[in-house]
Amino acid sequence: MIELNLTAVLSILNFLLLFFVLKKALFDKFFDVLRRRKEKIEGEMAQAEKIRKEANAIKDNYERKLEETRALSEEVITKAEREAEEIRRQAREKAQQEIQRMYSAAEMQIEQEREKAMAELQNVIVASAVTMVSRFLKEEMDEAARERYARRMLESMGDKK
DSSP, X not given: OOOOOHHHHHHHHHHHHHHHHHIIIIIHHHHHHHHHHHHHHHHHHHHHXXXXXXXXXXXXXXXXXXXXXXXXXXXXXXXXXXXXXXXXXXXXXXXXXXXXXXXXXXXXXXXXXXXXXXXHHHHHHHHHHHHHHHHHHTSOOOHXXXXXXXXXXXXXXXXXX
């Protein structure tokens, strides 16, 4: 059985008193310091997490804006290329129209010159024919006879004046 003597009881009371004094003097302050330190670390961790989330949000926003800017620049470049191609096509079309107009005008001028030359040639042929007929007949034709002969000559050549 356990014997309790006065020394044992005093040792137990001494231990309890020392424990109570140490608890009040050291342990409570020590645990309070540990508790405050833990709260401070948790607060700093929460603050760091908040800052990390804000940094990620800023980074995501930056990347989104960068992608939007890239897309916009590609769209602008594509639009500029389409507009340049349209300008080239219009210039090419306008040049083709101008060439066609000039070609038509040249053809028309050539046709007019040809008709003019044909008319002059007919006049020369008719005048030569009238002169040859009058020499062949050895008589001078009056103006009315020349006109009738010239008309018959032109009709035989296909001109119905």
